[in-house]
Amino acid sequence: MLDENNEVVEAPFDLVVAAVEGEVVTEEPVYPEVVHPDATVTPAEEHTWELSGGVTLGIVRFTIDGKALIVGEGGPMDHAMIGEFTQGVPVAITLSSDVSPAHPFHVHGQFFQIIARDGRPVFEPGLRDTVHVRGTETATILAYFENPGMWMVHCHIAEHGERGMMADLMVHEAEAASHDHP
Ligand SMILES: [Cu+2]
Numbered sequence: 001m002l003d004e005n006n007e008v009v010e011a012p013f014d015l016v017v018a019a020v021e022g023e024v025v026t027e028e029p030v031y032p033e034v035v036h037p038d039a040t041v042t043p044a045e046e047h048t049w050e051l052s053g054g055v056t057l058g059i060v061r062f063t064i065d066g067k068a069l070i071v072g073e074g075g076p077m078d079h080a081m082i083g084e085f086t087q088g089v090p091v092a093i094t095l096s097s098d099v100s101p102a103h104p105f106h107v108h109g110q111f112f113q114i115i116a117r118d119g120r121p122v123f124e125p126g127l128r129d130t131v132h133v134r135g136t137e138t139a140t141i142l143a144y145f146e147n148p149g150m151w152m153v154h155c156h157i158a159e160h161g162e163r164g165m166m167a168d169l170m171v172h173e174a175e176a177a178s179h180d181h182p
Contacts (some may be wrong), residue, residue: 004146038113043092043142047083050166051097051105061164062103062155066082081169082153085145090151093141098133103160107143109151110171116140124163129158148173 004011053062061068069080085091089141092115094140095105107129114124114131117139 041142041152042143044089046092046094048094048096049082050098051103053099053160053163054163060159062101062160063164064098064167066139069167070162070164073163077105077154079166079168082169084170084172085140085143086172087099087145087148090142090144090176093143094138095133095141097133097135101157101160102135103133103165104130104156105133105165106156107132107141107151107169109147109149110143110145112141112143112150114139145171147171 050065051063052066053060055061063069064082064173066078069082070078093112094116095103097103111127111133112131113126114122114128116122118137119140128141131139148171150168150170152166153166155159
């Protein structure tokens with residue numbers, strides 16, 4: 001330790017004894033491969049899903065496009081349909097939140113890139129299955145819809161999903177579209 005004149009003085013007792021043996025090796029950290037947004041992809045359609053919520057008659061509801069999309073007639077997993085898409089046809093979807101709670105919004109079975117927030121292009125590389133929509137912002141995703149079938153979309157905060165921010169979407173197989181050809 002040092003005294004008031006910056007002279008080294010013997011400590012009255014050992015504070016810490018540390019020893020390093022062997023050779024110090026530094027390594028570059030390993031990052032996963034980055035998938036950059038594909039600027040050549042033009043979405044075939046543009047959709048907006050309005051995320052909102054509030055208290056009505058003392059009951060908290062979280063909504064997409066103004067509706068709590070759990071229908072509930074067939075049980076707790078009975079959801080309304082939010083959209084129909086075609087396999088391999090990319091679609092831009094703007095998730096627009098007008099209330100303060102943030103929504104980590106999850107799309108089952110599909111991958112997408114986050115291409116804009118509040119309408120401004122952003123660089124958030126990588127394929128995602130969840131986009132964090134901050135309160136009172138919009139986030140635009142470019143979804144590739146590569147996996148056909150019926151898939152769930154929902155806020156990943158369980159309370160929000162179970163109180164309405166949960167729906168189904170349908171991705172039709174690409175073959176169905178090609179039947180038009182002779
Ligand atoms: Cu949420």
